[in-house]
Amino acid sequence: MIVLMPDHDGEVGTILVEGSDGTVTASGSHDTVMLRSGKPEARGSMEDMEVRAVFADAMRVEPTPPRVFLLHHALEAVAPSEAYLPVIEEIIAEIDDRKSLDISINGHTDSSGDPEFNMQLSERRANYIKELLVSRGVRAASIATDFHGEGDPLFPIGSDAPVEMNRRVEVIVR
Amino acid sequence: MKVSLVFSVAAVLCAGMTAYGDEEAVGSVRSVEGEVVIVRGEDEIAAEKGTRIFAQDVLRTQSESAVGIVLRDDTTISLGPKSELEMKEFDFQPDKGVFASIVSMVKGTFVYVSGRIAEIAPDAVKVETPDGVIAVRGTRFMVKVSG
Numbered sequence: 001m002i003v004l005m006p007d008h009d010g011e012v013g014t015i016l017v018e019g020s021d022g023t024v025t026a027s028g029s030h031d032t033v034m035l036r037s038g039k040p041e042a043r044g045s046m047e048d049m050e051v052r053a054v055f056a057d058a059m060r061v062e063p064t065p066p067r068v069f070l071l072h073h074a075l076e077a078v079a080p081s082e083a084y085l086p087v088i089e090e091i092i093a094e095i096d097d098r099k100s101l102d103i104s105i106n107g108h109t110d111s112s113g114d115p116e117f118n119m120q121l122s123e124r125r126a127n128y129i130k131e132l133l134v135s136r137g138v139r140a141a142s143i144a145t146d147f148h149g150e151g152d153p154l155f156p157i158g159s160d161a162p163v164e165m166n167r168r169v170e171v172i173v174r
Numbered sequence: 175m176k177v178s179l180v181f182s183v184a185a186v187l188c189a190g191m192t193a194y195g196d197e198e199a200v201g202s203v204r205s206v207e208g209e210v211v212i213v214r215g216e217d218e219i220a221a222e223k224g225t226r227i228f229a230q231d232v233l234r235t236q237s238e239s240a241v242g243i244v245l246r247d248d249t250t251i252s253l254g255p256k257s258e259l260e261m262k263e264f265d266f267q268p269d270k271g272v273f274a275s276i277v278s279m280v281k282g283t284f285v286y287v288s289g290r291i292a293e294i295a296p297d298a299v300k301v302e303t304p305d306g307v308i309a310v311r312g313t314r315f316m317v318k319v320s321g
Contacts, residue, residue: 008314102204
């Protein structure tokens with residue numbers, strides 16, 4: 001049995017239930033599909049109380065969606081711009097709140113300059129934030145850093161967004 | 175000059191390997207109730223908050239137990255009691271355009287909330303069940319697999 005439910009923002013997505021004997025699409029809140037012996041069957045929408053009864057235990061431990069923070073940088077700067085100092089405090093508060101042991105720090109650059117320099121710059125940006133968090137008491141073992149140089153722009157080259165938006169460190173607190 | 179160039183290329187390659195090698199965790203345990211084990215090859219590891227999860231791990235909950243996990247693309251999956259989930263395949267390399275997220279719900283109850291891979295490359299996300307496959311366009315759904 002498969003039940004499509006609203007996500008944490010209240011939005012309802014779409015799933016396709018594929019058996020050997022056909023496909024059923026669910027796209028409405030509480031849409032229910034039974035799947036037996038390879039045959040999917042739409043069963044209309046399930047009562048909310050029933051959903052909560054069947055899935056109570058799994059729902060109780062459902063993780064809070066990860067929170068993503070963005071820190072932006074001046075051209076070629078390793079430290080984020082001063083305007084983002086309050087964001088650092090928010091990150092630390094979020095880590096404390098969740099008692100998070102799983103934090104990702106991803107460094108990025110814009111596409112100006114040499115790609116290899118950018119790769120190293122993105123690594124230094126990520127490590128700078130890691131060291132900052134560790135100096136504030138976050139366990140280093142809980143932090144995974146990664147860096148992408150100019151390879152994973154937030155806004156593709158040629159889009160209307162200003163290029164400095166791609167100079168960033170993403171911090172994901174899980 | 176030549177030496178330093180070779181050196182820096184090697185450094186970039188090594189960095190790539192640590193970032194994307196098979197050794198990298200695909201996610202971690204966020205919350206545990208009761209008894210939950212992670213089966214990794216021959217080993218059985220008791221799951222605790224923060225325990226890393228790798229591709230091919232199997233998560234198993236006992237009665238009156240439950241577990242919530244978060245994957246690296248921010249997918250979240252939680253399991254109710256007497257449930258089993260296999261992490262079949264996971265690959266998340268946005269800068270190379272490489273994506274895969276395949277889990278198998280063997281038995282039990284589950285809540286699944288899709289993450290970034292479902293946004294960027296929906297065809298790469300599959301949830302297998304004993305009777306068929308769920309293609310995930312997003313985002314939150316629940317599954318009960320009767321044993």
